[in-house]
Amino acid sequence: MDVINIQQKLSLFNDTWTPKVISKVDGHQIYLAKLDGDFIWHQHDDQDEMFLVIEGTLNLEFRDREVTLNAGEMIVVPKGVEHRPHTSEGCSVMIIEDASTDHTGGIDDPLRKENHDHI
C-alpha cells in the first residue's frame, strides 16, 4: 500500500503505446502510458475504458465524431464502442480498465503487447 507519485512513475519510461501497471483497484488495473502518433481502430467488447490525460493532448476518434482531451480531462469509452487514440504532440495518460482488457481489442498489430510491465 504505497503512495504513488504519478510524475515519478512517468519518469521511469519513455516507450510509447506500452501501458505500465501502477496499481489495481479490485479487478481493474491502473496504467500509465505515453502516447505519440496514431494507434489503431479497436474496441473492447466487454469492458469500459477510462482515459485521464496527465500531460499533453489526446485525440480520440469515434466512427461518428472526434474528441480532444487536454491535461486534467477524462472520458470513459463504453464497452463495444470503436475508438482510435491519436496525438500529434504526444501525451501521458492514466488508463483504468478491467485487468482482462486487451489493449488492441485482440487485433494482431505491431503495436500490440501481450503483457504489461509493472512499474
Add this chain to the structure above:
Amino acid sequence: MDVINIQQKLSLFNDTWTPKVISKVDGHQIYLAKLDGDFIWHQHDDQDEMFLVIEGTLNLEFRDREVTLNAGEMIVVPKGVEHRPHTSEGCSVMIIEDASTDHTGGIDDPLRKENHDHI
C-alpha cells in the same frame, strides 16, 4: 460519452465529505470530493478504494502508520484495511471504488450520505 473536465466539475460544489459521481467504468464509480478536517475510522470489507489527490494535501491514517498525499499522488487502500482520511488544509480528490461501496463502511455517522449526487 462526454469529455469531463475535472476543474470544471470541482467548481460545481463546495460541500465537503460528499462524493459526487462524475462517471463510471464498468461497476466502479468515479467520484470527486472535497475534504476538510477529519473523517471517521472505517473500512470497506469487500472493496478496494483508490484516492488520487487533485489539489491540496490528504492524510490517510492507518492503524499502524500514516501517509501524506499531495497533488498528483494516489494510493489504493485494500479491502478490509481500516483508514481515517483527514486534512488540515483541505483537498480535492478523485475516488474510484465499486459502486456498492458505502463511504463510511456502513457506520452510522452525521457525515454519512445515503446517496451521492451525479454532477
